[in-house]
Amino acid sequence: MNDDCNDGDDDADDDDDDDDDDDDDNCSLEGNYLNVNMSLSSKQKATVKDFFSKMSTRSDDIGAEALSRLVAVYPQTKSYFSHWKDASPGSAPVRKHGITIMGGVYDAVGKIDDLKGGLLSLSELHAFMLRVDPVNFKLLAHCMLVCMSMIFPEEFTPQVHVAVDKFLAQLALALAEKYR
């Protein structure tokens, strides 16, 4: 049986918000026409804040796991960690750095209304010092989504997934803002 069809209760709010936003959950192309830069609607921002709040007890695990999976599934990403003795999945430096990154993501949730402004110094760090190729932000985002899905399978609905994916994409854009 299709359980997702009976999810009506959780998503009862969706129809109420159609008046407020042009592109909240409206998946049609017409709905997105007015928001061509794919920014988050106010409903999606609320969805992100809500999910991250639910996730907060496990945020360290998710950060550590996500970075471990990044270097495992996409071994080329280890090229950024050649200065560590051990950059293998699950190693102490990888786990520690994954936690650091996740901390940065949480900080960005707090600045969700102005990511470019709020992440200016982090953007400069990535642009002038770290120079991480932006394609890797997408790869790490994917690994984060997988971990979120594993640890919160019920909460990580398609609607939450799209909001978080958009947020991480916006975050990546803000981080790459100063690249050129």
Add this chain to the structure above:
Amino acid sequence: MVEWTDSERAIITSIFSNLDYEEIGRKSLCRCLIVYPWTQRYFGGFGNLYNAETILCNPLIAAHGTKILHGLDRALKNMDDIKNTYAELSLLHSDKLHVDPDNFRLLADCLTVVIAAKMGPAFTVDTQVAWQKFLSVVVSALGRQYH
């Protein structure tokens, strides 16, 4: 030719043997249409895709999701020659369906998220590595006949 270790074969086989093709197929395709709404362009004849709820309740989409999983099953059964197994399917997607091959990657990512939700902690790092390797071979084979 793609080389598979015994461990990778075992992991992929195990994932499929525990999979409800209907459930996972439906969930993956729905998630793809919701998370990447531009993919809806290929489903004009599939009825109501107005929002997430209607997509999730759409029986035509559900049926197509199952079809896709059965298609993946063919790759599982021919792991040593996915390239040739999918030659016709690749041509179909290119010449008849006109699907941008980047969409295969998007669906593959959604499939990974859905399976991660299903398997929870059993979706270990090694499992994810093997699974994504399998999917990347599938995606590559599906895009191979485009011209």
